[in-house]
Amino acid sequence: MRWTVLQLQKFRDVELKIDEKVDVSNDLRQRDLEIRDASPIHVKGTARIDSQKAVFHLHLTGNLILPCSRTLVDVTYPIDIFSTETFILKPLGFEYSSDEEQEIHEANEGVVDLIPVIEELILLEIPMQVISEDAKNKETLQSGQDWEVMTEDQFKLEQQKPKIDPRLAGLAALLKDKKE
Template identity: 80%
Template sequence: MKWTVLQLQKFRDVELEIDKLVDVSQDLMKRDSEIRDASPIHVTGTARIDSRKVVFHLHLTGQLILPCSRTLDDVTYPINIHSTETFILKPVEYSPNDDEEIHEPDEGVVDLIPVIEELILLEVPLQVISETAKNTETLQAGRDWEVMTEDQFKLEQQRTTNIDPRLSGLAALLKDKKE
């Protein structure tokens, strides 16, 4: 998925169709230790080329293998990314929009692989929970610790903040001493 600027200029004012499988699994696993594996990424889209810039409209699909946050089992996480990436060919003549992500060719070569890797890494969630972990009623526990759901935590907080009405007088005395 590399083109020289001269190769791209041959497609000026014509849409360049992109439909390719790219294997970036090794690079993704090096850059993010949470990624255990990745399927080849199917990259489709178009590129519009003019004298100043190349605009890629990309659609990336594939799958990542990530660890479950609760059980550390492998979870297949689908990737479905739509992105528009702009490479400027003549930096002096081009002023980007505020919301536009721009890239520059590296030594006269437009390379989409680093862009694809970055887009995928930005899509990796902080937590992935497998279906079996979601459906399990009992959460992990150990000596003097246990995993709670948010609802269980809120109930526990309410129990500790509610003072027994018989001890409310004592609570008032303790507040006076603290002040």
């Protein structure tokens, strides 16, 4: 997934087809400790090259292994990303258009490398929380010492119950005895 500018210029005015699998799992694990593993990423797409720039239309598919936010078990998270990436081949004399919303990359020392771009696209797709199917389907909610997770209905029922200050519970018991 690396080409020199000279190699890309051979494809000028001809569509370059891309259909490769790349293994970026080690780099992804180093950049984000939440990623436990990644399958080889299937990169499909095309590139249009002219004298000043190369425009890549990419489709990335693969799987990431991420921890479940509730139980920390491994969850397979599928990724399916479409992106358009533009590389400037000759930075001098290239005019940037401010109305374009796409990010523009420069060829680094005469080399266009898609691997860092692919890694960045994958990292941006990782959700804040991943929940395993077991955790979603689990009927019992979690609880601990002096706390518990409850549904909204359970919360409303709890709010409707009369509350007695624990410091005055003994006094409430005495008042009950007097009424009887």
